Amino acid sequence: MKKRILFVVNPISGGKKKKGFEKRAIADLDLALYDARFMLTECPGHANELAIQAVAERVDVVVAVGGDGTINEIASALNGTDTALGIIPEGSGNGLALYLGIPLNERAAIRRLNRLEHLSIDSGMINGVSFFNMAGIGFDASVSDRFANDNIRGPIGYLKAVLSEISTYKPKRYILDIDGKIVEREAFMISVANSPQYGNNAYVAPQASVTDGLLDVCIIHKFPLYTIPMMLFHLFNKTADQSEYVEIIPGKRIRIERETADAVHVDGEPKDMGAVLEIAVNPNTLRIVC
Numbered sequence: 001m002k003k004r005i006l007f008v009v010n011p012i013s014g015g016k017k018k019k020g021f022e023k024r025a026i027a028d029l030d031l032a033l034y035d036a037r038f039m040l041t042e043c044p045g046h047a048n049e050l051a052i053q054a055v056a057e058r059v060d061v062v063v064a065v066g067g068d069g070t071i072n073e074i075a076s077a078l079n080g081t082d083t084a085l086g087i088i089p090e091g092s093g094n095g096l097a098l099y100l101g102i103p104l105n106e107r108a109a110i111r112r113l114n115r116l117e118h119l120s121i122d123s124g125m126i127n128g129v130s131f132f133n134m135a136g137i138g139f140d141a142s143v144s145d146r147f148a149n150d151n152i153r154g155p156i157g158y159l160k161a162v163l164s165e166i167s168t169y170k171p172k173r174y175i176l177d178i179d180g181k182i183v184e185r186e187a188f189m190i191s192v193a194n195s196p197q198y199g200n201n202a203y204v205a206p207q208a209s210v211t212d213g214l215l216d217v218c219i220i221h222k223f224p225l226y227t228i229p230m231m232l233f234h235l236f237n238k239t240a241d242q243s244e245y246v247e248i249i250p251g252k253r254i255r256i257e258r259e260t261a262d263a264v265h266v267d268g269e270p271k272d273m274g275a276v277l278e279i280a281v282n283p284n285t286l287r288i289v290c
């Protein structure tokens, strides 16, 4: 029996046009294995609706053709079901795909679906919203908020958002309860990592794993601006855990109290959430073809 596969294509992710994607996918997909359908997303939230419908129709694989935001919308619908996620990385950061070793080359990523190999990964939940790569507060949430409201996507747009935010951003106070351990910190940002990387091979939590049943809470302390080159060196050399400004505490249940309600980023997409954040890991919930 052929497997039913649905490609959900985000036409704006990564600033890349996806014109002709269907034709290219058909050329490389093993059509003896798969019965393929293609849908374009029309607005934010649409990928989630299409994936919910695909689960109801017992589709075998739903492929996110986009970045971590598109993956999040689809994976949130597939989480805890038998329908597996596929990924064709066409985003700006592609954090989860890069970590899983899914090729950035479109043809290679499509051909990889033909191997039919599966991995079961953990998911995170923050105030009732699922995440699969990373959630964060503080500086990176402000950056994703700015990035979402900007018209330049891709790595250039992201760099522009970082540079505009970094000169004005002030660290904030947080009270964290990580599996019962209470820590109070002033932090520049806090990332709660399922996978080790944020995207673009920036490793904020080098020891994190999507199959360890844990989330890594990465507290980035206030750092002098002259240390930015060193911080970037650590980030791109998988040594962030060796920086004196980075503290990483793994945990299963995490509560974070902030000074006020503020933005949170969930797999890079900004959401408004209250001052208190309740976070938990759900082990082995999402099947991925990779």
Ligand SMILES: Nc1ncnc2c1ncn2[C@@H]1O[C@H](COP(=O)(O)OP(=O)(O)OP(=O)(O)O)[C@@H](O)[C@H]1O
Residues within 6 Å of the ligand: 010, 011, 012, 013, 014, 015, 041, 042, 043, 044, 045, 046, 066, 067, 068, 069, 070, 071, 073, 090, 091, 092, 093, 094, 095, 153, 154, 199, 267, 268, 269
């Ligand atoms: N047709 C559309 N028009 C406008 N926005 C859309 C459309 N379809 C999906 N979106 C939204 O596009 C946003 C960005 O998608 P995605 O995160 O996949 O790309 P990215 O931000 O460029 O990549 P990454 O998350 O890897 O950095 C998501 O919030 C999604 O809801």
